[in-house]
Amino acid sequence: MHWPRLRRVLEGVSPVTDGExxxxxxxxxxxxxxxxxxxxxxxxxxxxxxxxxxxxxxxYLVDNKAEERIIYFAQEDWWVGDMGSFFSGNRSLxxxxxxxxxxxxxxxxxxxxxxxxxxxxxxAFYRIKTAQSxxxxxDRYIQFQSLSAEEKYLQLMKKSPWIFQRIPQxxxxxxxxxxxxxxxRIRKQLAERGPIS
Amino acid sequence: MHWPRLRRVLEGVSPVTDGExxxxxxxxxxxxxxxxxxxxxxxxxxxxxxxxxxxxxxxYLVDNKAEERIIYFAQEDWWVGDMGSFFSGNRSLxxxxxxxxxxxxxxxxxxxxxxxxxxxxxxAFYRIKTAQSxxxxxDRYIQFQSLSAEEKYLQLMKKSPWIFQRIPQxxxxxxxxxxxxxxxRIRKQLAERGPIS
DNA sequence: CGTCTATTTGAATGTACTCAAAAGCGGTGG
DNA sequence: CCACCGCTTTTGAGTACATTCAAATAGACG
Numbered sequence: 001m002h003w004p005r006l007r008r009v010l011e012g013v014s015p016v017t018d019g020e021x022x023x024x025x026x027x028x029x030x031x032x033x034x035x036x037x038x039x040x041x042x043x044x045x046x047x048x049x050x051x052x053x054x055x056x057x058x059x060y061l062v063d064n065k066a067e068e069r070i071i072y073f074a075q076e077d078w079w080v081g082d083m084g085s086f087f088s089g090n091r092s093l094x095x096x097x098x099x100x101x102x103x104x105x106x107x108x109x110x111x112x113x114x115x116x117x118x119x120x121x122x123x124a125f126y127r128i129k130t131a132q133s134x135x136x137x138x139d140r141y142i143q144f145q146s147l148s149a150e151e152k153y154l155q156l157m158k159k160s161p162w163i164f165q166r167i168p169q170x171x172x173x174x175x176x177x178x179x180x181x182x183x184x185r186i187r188k189q190l191a192e193r194g195p196i197s
Numbered sequence: 198m199h200w201p202r203l204r205r206v207l208e209g210v211s212p213v214t215d216g217e218x219x220x221x222x223x224x225x226x227x228x229x230x231x232x233x234x235x236x237x238x239x240x241x242x243x244x245x246x247x248x249x250x251x252x253x254x255x256x257y258l259v260d261n262k263a264e265e266r267i268i269y270f271a272q273e274d275w276w277v278g279d280m281g282s283f284f285s286g287n288r289s290l291x292x293x294x295x296x297x298x299x300x301x302x303x304x305x306x307x308x309x310x311x312x313x314x315x316x317x318x319x320x321a322f323y324r325i326k327t328a329q330s331x332x333x334x335x336d337r338y339i340q341f342q343s344l345s346a347e348e349k350y351l352q353l354m355k356k357s358p359w360i361f362q363r364i365p366q367x368x369x370x371x372x373x374x375x376x377x378x379x380x381x382r383i384r385k386q387l388a389e390r391g392p393i394s
Numbered sequence: 395c396g397t398c399t400a401t402t403t404g405a406a407t408g409t410a411c412t413c414a415a416a417a418g419c420g421g422t423g424g
Numbered sequence: 425c426c427a428c429c430g431c432t433t434t435t436g437a438g439t440a441c442a443t444t445c446a447a448a449t450a451g452a453c454g
Contacts, residue, residue, distance in 0.1 A: 063343040071335060084332030087325070093336070127324065128284070134331040135281030138268060139290070141338045145374045146260040149410065170432065177342045182410055184434055346442065367400065379442055381402055 001025060006051050006105060009077050013125045024119045027111035033057075033098040039080070041095040048106040049081035055102020056166050060174075061094045070175040073099070073163055079129065080104075086112075099167065144177060150186050152176045198222060203248050203302060206274050210322045221316045224308035230254075230295040236277070238292040245303040246278035252299020253363050257371075258291045267372040270296070270360055276326065277301075283309075296364065341374060347383050349373045 003025060010016050010024075029048075033039060033055070040046050042061060052074050059080060060070040071094065074080045085092035086109065107115065115122040147155060153176060156163065163172060170180035200222060207213050207221075226245075230236060230252070237243050239258060249271050256277060257267040268291065271277045282289035283306065304312065312319040344352065350373060353360065360369060367377035 061339060063339065065343060067343070069339050069342055071339070082332075083328045084335075087328055127327075130324075130327050130331060131280045131284055134327060134334060135279075137331060137334045137338060138281075141334060141341065142258060142260065142266050142268070144338065144341060145266055146262060146264070168432070179411065180433075181412090181435085184432095185410090188434080365400070376443065377401075378403085378444090381400095382442090385402075 001030075003028075003051075003053060003105060005053055005077055009051070010121050010125055013128055014121055016121045020119055020121060024115055024122055025105075027115050028105040028107055031104050031106050033102045033104065035098055035101055037098050039096040039098070039104065040082070040092060042093055043091050045089055046082035046085035046092045046094075046096075048108050049079060049083070049086055049112065050104035050106040052076055052078045052080060053103045053105050055098060055104075056100045057096055057098050057102055058167075058171065058175075059094055059096050068174055069177075070171065073160075073167055073171075073175065075162060075166065079126075083130065099171075149176065149178045149182055150190070152178075153183065153186055154190075198227070200225075200248075200250060200302060202250055202274055206248070207318050207322055210325055211318055213318045217316055217318060221312055221319055222302075224312050225302040225304055228301050228303050230299045230301065232295055232298055234295050236293040236295070236301065237279075237289060239290055240288050242286055243279035243282035243289045243291075243293075245305050246276060246280070246283055246309065247301035247303040249273055249275045249277060250300045250302050252295060252301075253297045254293055254295050254299060255364075255368065255372075256291055256293050265371055266374075267368065270357075270364055270368075270372065272359060272363065276323075280327065296368075346373065346375045346379055347387070349375075350380065350383050351387075 006025075007016065007021055010021070016024075028051075030053070031039075031050075039048075039050065039057070054076060056073065056075045057080060058070050059072050059074065059082075060068055063069050080096055082092040082094050082096075084090070085094075116126075143152070143155070156172070156176060163175075167175075169183060173180040173183035176183065203222075204213065204218055207218070213221075225248075227250070228236075228247075236245075236247065236254070251273060253270065253272045254277060255267050256269050256271065256279075257265055260266050277293055279289040279291050279293075281287070282291075313323075340349070340352070353369070353373060360372075364372075366380060370377040370380035373380065
């Protein structure tokens, strides 16, 4: 099997030979998930990291006040999973759920270690991506503190317009850390204030 | 030079031989910083990651509203620096400043790559720590959303009591994402409500 | 002792929330 | 095709938590 999307993503970090790519792909297990199906839920260990070959998912938790909190939405070309749980073997606090029928290419811990030893591109890829994700999460933490609800909405429109094509509005509100009612009001205000622009 | 704190921290991940530890230490440059001195500031590239052998620092930025936001306080045994800037070579958004006279053991990018190739303990250490930091930051992002100002304060008391021994209260308030006045009020309320406990 | 900074306190304000209900939308089955 | 049901989005009124602005008090350092 080819998985051209995956190949393109890996090439983004360093060139890959056919042989190395095939070796890597041999370690992956493709899996399909129906809409609303969970890849894993909280209270279980995340045993596989996964590449989103097709579809759209949300990574979320239910907090101590029984509120859902969404960490991210993922679409094609994203890697998903709970690295903390994956490496430590502890149960995850988070859940990963398909928002649309999705196809994932998954790798378990043994395959991960094999790939790390035998596929330089994979070693480089996840090393770089982990550091980038860490940075990006720190940036997001700060943005969450700094921005008002309206600013968060406008920023998301600018940075991730695809989300508005695939995700219902009340989920976007939760992702932005606000109530669906608040997002609705913000949209109304913006529509009134700036129909021109 | 011995650097027993550093050795103990590395041993936390995997055993180290004297030879490997010496090889690693030879790649480090010790540096001292006075109180309030910056290790690096925003607008410059973070060229060194550093181990806190002694002292206490804060990692912060000035946001788009000209407000200081503190990402973390670090004390002995922490590794500090902006990994995003360090690896990408882009200017950092963040600044790192000594809160007390501090001694750092620093490593630049060349030494880092050398160490990664030649010191297995270092390769394993930063790989594991990066993933852990990423997880921890995600957890913190969620906590920031979920908890009230008072809950954040109580949680910090429980999880990082050392901070209250070394850091002035208004800096703690900023770290918790609130105004110094708010933290003062919260402390007052808690003192009134629960002198018994 | 005096100055500078940190902390506390008060009063008024604002942003986003809660509770509640109405309107809109999409899919299903009669 | 239409009627109904469930879910999403909108709207309204009142509330809460933390903020702003302002000033007083306390504490640290030279």
